[in-house]
Amino acid sequence: MERSAIVAAGKRKRKTADTSNTRKKQSSTVPEFALYPLDLPLSLLDAKNVFEGINLAAALNPLCECSYQAIRTTVSKLLAREITLIDVAAVKAIAQDMLVIKWVQSLYRNDGSTIELKTAAGLADSIQTLEPVLTIAFSDTAMFKKSMSKGASAKMNKLAVERRSMDFYTRLMSFWQKAKLLETDIELFLNQAKSTALPCNPYIQTSLINEPSACISTLNVHDPSKNVSSSDIPTAADIVSSIKYTPFYRDQIGSTHHHVTAIREAKYGKLPKAIEQSKTWQSIQSFTKIYHCYEHQTEALHAIQDGHSVILSASTSSGKSLVYQLAILYELERIPHSRSILIFPTKALAQDQKRSLNNLICQLPHLTHSVCDTFDGDTSTNSNIRKNLRNTLSIALTNPDMLHAAILPHHALWHSFLMNLRFVVIDEMHYYTGKLGVHFALVMRRLLRICRFYGNNHVQFIGCSATIGNPFELMKTLVGVEDVIAVTNDTSGMGARHQIIWNPPYRFIDFPSLGRLSVLDETAQVFAFCILKQVKTICFTKTRNLCELVFRETVAVIQKTNPELSKKIASYRGGYNSSDRRRIESQLFCGELLGIVSTNALELGIDIGVLDVVIHCGFPFSFASYHQQLGRAGRRGKHSLSILIAEDTNSGDQCMVKNPSYLFETTSFENVIVDISNQELLEPHLQCASAEIPFNPMQDAALFVSPNEDATLEDTINRLETVIESIEPEKVAFTLYPDAVFLHMGNVYLIVDVNINQKLARAKRAFPCIEYITKCKSLTRIDPVSTRGSKSVQTQLKKIPLSTVLAIQQKNHDIEFSIHAATHILKSILPLYTSTNTDSMHSIAHECKSPNVKQSRSPRIILYDSSGQMGLVERMIRFMPYLILKAAHSLSKCECLDGCESCVWSTSCRYGNQAIDKHGALKILNDLAGVDTDPLAL
DSSP states (O other), X not given: OOHHHHHHHHHHHHHHHTSOHHHHHHHTTSOOOOOOOTTOOHHHHHHHHHHHHHHHHHHTSTTSOEEHHHHHHHHHHHHTSOOOHHHHHHHHHHHGGGEEEEEEEGGGOOSSOOHHHHHHTTSSOTTGGGSEEEEEEETTHHHHHHHHHTTOOTHHHHHHHHHHHHHHHHHHHHHHHHHHHTTOOHHHHHHHHHTTTSOXXXXXXXXXXXXXXXXXXXXXXXOTTOOOXXXXXXXHHHHHHHHTTSTTXXXXXXXXXXXXXXOBOOOEEOOOHHHHTSHHHHHHHHHHOOOOEEHHHHHHHHHHHTTOEEEEEOOTTSSHHHHHHHHHHHHHHHOTTOEEEEEOSSHHHHHHHHHHHHHHHHTOGGGTTOOEEEOSTTSOOOHHHHHHHHHHOSEEEEOHHHIIIIISTTGGGGHHHHHTEEEEEEOSGGGOOHHHHHHHHHHHHHHHHHHHHTTOOOOEEEEEEOSOSOHHHHHHHHHOOSOEEEEOOXXXXXXXXXXXXXXXXXXXXXXXXXXXXXXXXXXXXHHHHHHHTTOOEEEEOSSHHHHHHHHHHHHHHHHHHOGGGGGGEEEEOTTSOHHHHHHHHHHHHHTOXXXXXXXXXXXXXXXXXXXXXXEEESOOSSHHHHHHHHTTBSGGGOOEEEEEEOOTTOHHHHHHHHOHHHHHSOOOOOOOOOOTTOHHHHHHHHHHHHHHSOOOTTOOOOOOOOOOOOEEEEEOGGGOOXXXXXXXXXXXXXXXXXXXXXXXXXEEEEEEEEETTTTEEEEEXXXXXXXXXXXXXXXXXXXXXXXXXXXXXXOOOOBOXXXXXXXXXXXXXXXXXXXXXXXXXXXXXXXXXXXXXTXXXXXXXXXXXXXXXXXXXXXXXXXXXXXXXXXXXXXXHHHHHHHHHHHHHHHHHOOOSSOOTTTTOOTTOTTTTOSOOHHHHHHHHXXXXXXXXXXXXX
């Protein structure tokens, strides 16, 4: 219960206690306020608090109807938070006929006002008297009027409030019980009820779905606090055109930096006959209004029906989820005791698919026995709850960590489920690359091995992936089976897609060496512009810290113009508590938010509703990631807009600026490499497998590898300690240290102390808000201690030709400085083609040049895989000729004199970019690429 509601209830109880004995006898037949269960779901508790607020607000004017605006103002003050039509819809869905909610014109409102007199006196506009108003009243108001007219005292008002409260309690408990009987998630059940709870506005002809106010609510009602018509919604072209007239626009969009992808028509295929004639497909058609499937969907379903494992590699929003949903639900119709596991890389994606599948199951009467639920880190640790899940689940949604740590080691508890396991679905398969991909592949082999131990030799794998270069090879490597069919022909429809490259302007046009404006400020300006236009927008950032900074800056910009809209955006990233994540996801899905700032946590296929604009704060770490983010907008065939805000300090971003065709016309995507032969990773998985089922009598010493626990971050404001975030162990040293500035949901904290042994850090809110951020200095020295082993790896030597060395030296350029500069730019654009993060501890590293040390070896460029576990060398070798050519071209286009952050400078250079020679680097790259160098360039 909210604090304000508790205080109000307390006051009412004290007042009742002070009344006379006579009053107690008279009111004893009416219960005062019901006691709600402690385990009441948060959504129902919120609805209960809003109802109590409406109940008290109506009591202030008991004889009249109240407008939604009046109710909203009063209840928002009582609850100390802003309520919306979503909250009113939840109350109506539970209260049913207790509340009468209807649209009337102001002239005919029964609120005791003298609007007619005001109109006659010229004090009110006659047009305003005809404006539609949403009114809220209790159904017993008429009876209450009769009682009051007979001279009853104010005591009747109090009794009415208490009676309504008790009636609502009864209805709420009945509503909750009904959801339990139907075995439906209460959040889903309430959302379905809300969608039809409020009446349509008969005085508005346009549909809310086409109005910007729909960004606030998906309900088919008109929010009287908004006055926006459908004609005010800007199209993608309108946004691009209007942004050029803003005060912050300084030709950031170049003449070649706006690309429009034409509309693509959909192609449909024919489903397998058995599925087409099934009850499942007939019900899905009625519920979703989807009457045809795309060709790639039907091709995948035919392969599944023929018993093959399948990988479906297609663009975002191409209907990949429907393929495995239909396959699983049809199998449940055919064999009710069949089981399926759906593996997702993030909890948000699992929750989204749980909601989607339960929506479908609710519409399938023949599958009422089927239970679909998540089994992950947020699942209760209560043994009875987990046992019930194991015994009743038909569809389990989980993640690789849970499979490794909680299911496979305890497979005996899951033996019935694993014996009947039919499908293993791997969503977002392209996510499993490098070291993570190796671990995942080994976990899949352990799962397959256990299934066969229980006599189950009929497990089929269904993989869904974004567009990648090697889907067939990746599927075989990850799941360990040979019978795989790859479906790669994307036949879904797509609306017109506008792609923009936004290059921040120079700080001073006459001094380009001073750099460009901050990507943070530019992103905040563009994001705020879209929100103020009431266009649904998502902004992607590459780091958690940048996510918080963009959110704070955007809120600050919006508050200067429209403070109310600043409440309609939120931040979302890894590390938030599960309750915060679920709340934000629900707000996104229900349309309560206009904008969201996120890391790649929302890059994957979670359905967050229809978005119009995607903003990329810097180019993502790969083309596949960029296209995943691009697909977040324009779902369901609508037009979309993508704006890439290029980073001044990132050579890869500036490479896109100088060569926009790289971004707009890329048709081939990176291969996802997974090397399962790595002995260092294989050994612990063999130990786990031995613990699960002995496969070698000689190995009886089992070792189970438990996942590392996370360090927790606590907020010590007002000495009330609550866990506000969890930080991965490898990030603690760089994020949590005394006096560090830590950002969480737009709030600023100062780290007070860090206890590594307790895995606990304490933080306090920064008051007043500080205006700086901190970054940990990395003081690292590497000394060889001992040799654990050695092995041979594939490599490719790139020596600098002697002719190139002599040419550079003749022009008085330092050859080692030139090599250093060439290495910097090659490393900066390498992630665009190798799907790796340059800031990752497991990424490609390079040798930096000290200005005071001379190398004795022959001149060479050295790039190496610092982890030895990710197969990056293979990708480097494959793309190296192409990378050298692109690096040379990008460097030649840079307008700086001697190097800058956009070309050969690196923020990670341990010697501060002192030993850099841009002109010599250009000569080296051109000679390696076989391109002539302009003599004047040296």
